[in-house]
Every structure is written in C-alpha cells, then in structure tokens.
Amino acid sequence: MKSGRQAKLVGKPESLSLTRARRMNKADVTTFFEIFENLLNEKNLFGDxxxxxxxxxxxxxxxxxPEKILSVKGKRNVMxxxxxxxxxxxxxxxxxxxxxxxxxxxxxxxxxxxxxxxxxxxxxxxxxxxxxxxxxxxxxxxxxxxxxxxxxxx
Structure with missing residues (x-):
C-alpha cells in the first residue's frame, strides 16, 4: 500500500471461484475486448x-x-x-x-x-x-x- 493511504474495512468480500479468478488476467481480458471490437466492426454496431x-x-x-436488529448487550436467543x-x-x-x-x-x-x-x-x-x-x-x-x-x- 502506498504511504499515506490507510486501509479500511469495507465489509464482506464477494465469493469468486478460482477458475474465474484465473481468467481475469490482462492477456485474457485484452483478447476478449479485441474479439468484441472485431465483432462490433464486422456487424457495424459501433454507431448503434x-x-x-x-x-x-x-x-x-x-x-x-431477517435484517440486523438492536438488542440488549448479552441477551441470548434473539430471533x-x-x-x-x-x-x-x-x-x-x-x-x-x-x-x-x-x-x-x-x-x-x-x-x-x-x-x-x-x-x-x-x-x-x-x-x-x-x-x-x-x-x-x-x-x-x-x-x-x-x-x-x-x-x-x-
């Protein structure tokens, strides 16, 4: 982390399968957008x-x-x-x-x-x-x- 920046807790992360994580790399993403751009050109869709x-x-x-609720501290069996x-x-x-x-x-x-x-x-x-x-x-x-x-x- 760069100096001067602080980490903060942002909540629970979303699940991501290992297969998807491996496919999210620069080479695969670049290839996808090259194919997509070629398809848009071929079908003349850039202006539409x-x-x-x-x-x-x-x-x-x-x-x-149920949504989260407030309860008395130490109370058990909040349902x-x-x-x-x-x-x-x-x-x-x-x-x-x-x-x-x-x-x-x-x-x-x-x-x-x-x-x-x-x-x-x-x-x-x-x-x-x-x-x-x-x-x-x-x-x-x-x-x-x-x-x-x-x-x-x-």
Whole structure:
C-alpha cells in the first residue's frame, strides 16, 4: 500500500471461484475486448448501441432472512420468525441494451405448483415459469429468445 493511504474495512468480500479468478488476467481480458471490437466492426454496431445487448443469469433463494436488529448487550436467543427454512429458489435471466433499456425479466421458480403471487409486482411483459428445477434449460432459453424478439429493447 502506498504511504499515506490507510486501509479500511469495507465489509464482506464477494465469493469468486478460482477458475474465474484465473481468467481475469490482462492477456485474457485484452483478447476478449479485441474479439468484441472485431465483432462490433464486422456487424457495424459501433454507431448503434440499441442493437447491442447483454444477458445474464442469476439465482436467488427466496427465503426471508431477517435484517440486523438492536438488542440488549448479552441477551441470548434473539430471533425473528421467518417463512420456510430454505425457501424456494428462482433464476432470473435479465437483458439490457447498451443504451440502458431493460427487457422485462424472465424468471424460473423451483416449485411444482403455479403460484400467482410469484407474478405479483413484476414489470409488465415479464415471463414466469414453474419447474422442478430453477435452472434454465434449453426449452426456457428458446422461450427467452422468443421473449427477446417480442420485447427487444430499443
């Protein structure tokens, strides 16, 4: 650390797999951006960011984790009642254009029975699937591509 700079505690670090950490090196990142630049040139997309999109998948557990609370020092068994122990899981496939316009989300819940409340409060045009697994399978990805064509951000 440079002199005059102090370290400070910023919170818990995010997890990063060893494979991802190894791929985040200057040579691989440079190669990625060279390939990306060539693709943008080849498809004539540099002047048209609305045609550039990024999609990513994230998984979430839907159990209720209680917020931190204040308690009397030394008190034991400070608890908060929540729903199920593990809760359901959901996978969200999100997509945004380079202009910052989002596609309505595409969500897969790991539940056997359709639950209307999972659709509540989602943006208009959102797609919800219920499945034995919350993983995105080929059928879901095909539906996502149809969803993309229908709701493509401009």
């Amino acid at each position: 960011p609305a045609r550039i999109h990024n999609a990513d998948v994230t998984g979430r557990q839907l159990n209720n984790r 908060s009642v929540t729903a199920k122990g593990r809760g359901e899981t959901a996978t969200v496939l999100a997509c945004v254009s380079a202009t910052g316009v989002f596609l309505p989300p595409f969500v897969v819940f790991k539940v056997k029975n359709v639950k209307q409340e999972f659709r509540n409060n989602l943006p208009p045009g959102s797609v919800v699937f219920m499945n034995d697994s919350s993983y995105i399978i080929i059928e879901h990805f095909r539906k996502f591509l149809e969803h993309f064509v229908t709701h493509k951000p401009q």
